[in-house]
Amino acid sequence: MPRLKDFKIRIKNDKYYEIRFRRYGYNVSFSSKNFEEAKRKAFEWLGRFEEHIRPQVHFTVLSKSESEHFNISKKVGFKSFADDYIYSVRKKRVKALTFTTYKNYYESEILPVYGKMRLAEIKPYQIQKHLDKLHTIKPRGCEDIKMLLNGIFQYAVDNGILDRNPMKAVYVERHERKNGAALTPEQERKFVRDIRGTKNEWVYLKMLYSGVRPCEISGIVENAENNTLTIKNGKLKSYQKNKTRTIPIFPKYKETLSHPIREFVYLPDLRNDFKKYLPNNSLKDLRHTFTTRARECGIDNELVAVWTGHSLGNITSSVYTHFSNEFQQSQALKLKYE
Numbered sequence: 001m002p003r004l005k006d007f008k009i010r011i012k013n014d015k016y017y018e019i020r021f022r023r024y025g026y027n028v029s030f031s032s033k034n035f036e037e038a039k040r041k042a043f044e045w046l047g048r049f050e051e052h053i054r055p056q057v058h059f060t061v062l063s064k065s066e067s068e069h070f071n072i073s074k075k076v077g078f079k080s081f082a083d084d085y086i087y088s089v090r091k092k093r094v095k096a097l098t099f100t101t102y103k104n105y106y107e108s109e110i111l112p113v114y115g116k117m118r119l120a121e122i123k124p125y126q127i128q129k130h131l132d133k134l135h136t137i138k139p140r141g142c143e144d145i146k147m148l149l150n151g152i153f154q155y156a157v158d159n160g161i162l163d164r165n166p167m168k169a170v171y172v173e174r175h176e177r178k179n180g181a182a183l184t185p186e187q188e189r190k191f192v193r194d195i196r197g198t199k200n201e202w203v204y205l206k207m208l209y210s211g212v213r214p215c216e217i218s219g220i221v222e223n224a225e226n227n228t229l230t231i232k233n234g235k236l237k238s239y240q241k242n243k244t245r246t247i248p249i250f251p252k253y254k255e256t257l258s259h260p261i262r263e264f265v266y267l268p269d270l271r272n273d274f275k276k277y278l279p280n281n282s283l284k285d286l287r288h289t290f291t292t293r294a295r296e297c298g299i300d301n302e303l304v305a306v307w308t309g310h311s312l313g314n315i316t317s318s319v320y321t322h323f324s325n326e327f328q329q330s331q332a333l334k335l336k337y338e
Contacts, residue, residue, distance in 0.1 A: 017031065017032055017034070017038040018038070019031075019039065019041075021042070028045060030042045076118060076119045077117075078114045078115060078118060079111060079115045079116070081152070081156060082106070085151060085152050086148070086152075089155060090151060097267070101144070101267075101268070102144065105141060105144055105145050105148060109134065119162060120161075122153075123166060124167075124170050127167065128169075128170050131170065131172050132172075142172060146167070146172050153167050180282065181281065181285055182292035183285060183289045185338075188208070188289060191204075191277055191278060200270060202256050203265060204274070205253075206261070207287065207290075208252075208286045208290060209250055209290065210229060210231075210250065211287050211290035211294075211307055214267055215234035215267065216232060216233070216309075218261060222257055223249075224249070227329065228246050229249055230244050230246045231247070232244050233245065245309050247306075247328065247332075248307075248328050248331075248332035250335045251335060251336050267283075271283050290308070291304055291308060293337055294307070294335055297335050297337060299331055303323055303328070303331060
């Protein structure tokens with residue numbers, strides 16, 4: 001049952017009236033050379049619904065320029081408008097790596113469904129059906145796709161192209177994300193054996209033996225002379241200044257120094273490859289494993305938080321200067337285990 005807010009009226013050639021209702025999945029119009037006759041048709045349609053709705057209805061007569069706006073809105077294609085939002089608006093708000101993920105979702109999951117449609121003809125029930133299907137296949141990705149669609153349609157509303165964002169009538173069950181889990185010593189040893197000689201062996205080992213985030217691995221700078229790693233913080237928003245942390249090269253990491261990462265690491269492919277070896281774990285679990293091993297070797301939790309760029313309250317900002325390089329280097333030597 002629609003909850004009717006208003007009808008909009010277009011005047012054509014000062015003699016012809018068209019009353020339109022476009023809300024809640026409805027797109028109906030009632031035309032006549034006589035305004036009262038057009039109203040009668042509208043109320044006849046409205047009569048299908050409960051009588052108490054009628055008092056809530058009011059009519060708004062649009063100017064000629066506003067009437068022309070309806071014609072323009074009807075013709076705006078989804079792809080041309082969405083391209084503008086994705087590449088001119090969304091791209092500026094996120095980091096390059098995040099944008100790459102969004103761009104892939106846009107091109108593979110959104111354009112094939114809506115690319116040939118017009119913005120104004122896309123209905124909530126169509127989006128709901130699409131996202132319900134996606135949710136069963138890739139629940140985590142479905143959240144990002146819903147977010148992108150919402151951004152596109154809200155941008156259309158904000159620019160006066162649409163009256164209402166159809167995503168407001170769409171519901172997608174929130175995906176429950178699992179907390180990371182460190183590998184057991186046995187799992188770690190088996191993983192190291194299994195990846196030996198593979199193309200991603202050294203990428204995995206660098207992550208496992210330094211605690212860097214997956215999104216930070218491409219930008220890691222190794223300084224063997226100073227025995228340090230400099231890592232660009234991967235959790236900053238696009239508008240924040242780049243921040244780095246410098247940590248020791250840990251004993252097990254040293255064996256990876258002769259295998260620098262020379263090219264951009266494409267994370268979706270890396271995640272898929274990782275699942276071949278540990279199907280019940282995620283790539284982030286290498287980071288959790290580093291943290292766990294460091295704690296097991298007796299290293300203070302606050303220092304581990306500094307090494308991993310993890311914030312515990314205001315620890316990251318307040319304790320950086322409390323740990324000298326000499327102290328960090330001496331503590332790093334503790335991180336030895338079989």
